[in-house]
Amino acid sequence: MFENFDKNLLSDPDFKEDSVREVIIVPILSRLGYHPSGENTVVRSKTLAQPFIYVGTSRHPVKIIPDYTLLSNDKPVMVLDAKSPTESVTSQANIQQAYSYAIHPEIQCEHFALCNGKRLAVFCTRSLNPLANIGFDEFESRWEEIEKHFLPKYLLNPELRKFAPDFGVAVSRLGMKPETELMMIQARLGLISRVSDQLYSASVNTELAGVDHCVSFDFTPEKLPLVVAGLPEALRRQFSEALTRAPYQAGADLCIEIDARTHLGEAVTVEHETFIPLVVDEVLGSRFNPYPPEGGNDVPSYVFRLREVFKVQTDNPDNPDNA
Secondary structure, three states: OOOOOOHHHHHOOOOOHHHHHHHHHHHHHHHHOOEOOOOEEEEEOOOOOOOEEEEOOEEEEOOOOOOEEEEEOOEEEEEEEEOOOOOOOOOHHHHHHHHHHHOOOOOOOOEEEEEOOOEEEEEEOOOOOOOEEEEHHHOOOOHHHHHHHHOHHHHHOHHHHHOOOEHHHHHHHOOOOOOOEEEEEEEEEEEEEEEEOOEEEEEEEEEEOOEEEEEEEEEOHHHHHHHOOOOOHHHHHHHHHHOOOOOOEEEOOOOEEEEEEEEEOOOEEEOOEEEOOEEEEEEEEEEEOOOOOOOOOOOOOOOEEHHHHHHHHHHOOOOHHHO
8 A cells, every 4th residue: 555655754844744644544545445425435624513512511612623534324433633743643632632523513423543644543432542553564464453443334333343354354365266275174163053954154263374363164064963073972962953943053162173175155244244154065074172272152141052061961970961
């Protein structure tokens, strides 16, 4: 995005706020998909009909008009103010000015940001500390993080930020095409869901380039016995039966470990998220690890939990369900 930009210009006294706007911020907003018209729009220097806010009975003037108001379907979702490279994006005065605009009744958005070219700081009106403070040299490497602070789907649904990035999307961005074959070894399964009569899906966590990613394994019902083949007979039967009744889910709790030959599937969009599953072509092996590492516990209490059932059976060896 800034391959041909000489970052030494950020220290040039002639590189001022207007340069930050045109050279740094405009390319960022364009790449994020904010344009003068369309679903996600950017409005320059949006003025207020009443440029003040009330705190109790006192009227406080809004002293600045941020350079950019970002809107999704005409609803303000964030304000972004440009600053000169000589100004701090975390100074109390600059933060207060942008904050007062964000909370104004004519705007009422929860997120605001400041950029001086050298740094991009993102704030939430509910928090004192920045949600992110990203240096110019990190704009590219932390682009997914920037997206999670600027795209409307995250601004309107902040809880989505806690989700790990999708592995399939990540490897697709590396240039791997649909049908690319991937061998997944020692994949510890989390939640397995029966999506339909012809489709099961298992969640897996894995690391890519030092970052935790979520993997979705899609497989047909015929492969379920191979996926659970490593379980003791009683657990195998109970686990499989849990998938035949509501809520049609079973938590493997990282206790099931498989080796599989897979390929990249087609992109799937569910609500606000797009992911690319790995379609299981062949299950090469399945193992039961009754004492897995910590993790895999974000499963609702009403869902069958393999680790808990195993513990109960271990503590009560005479239970007839163990047969």
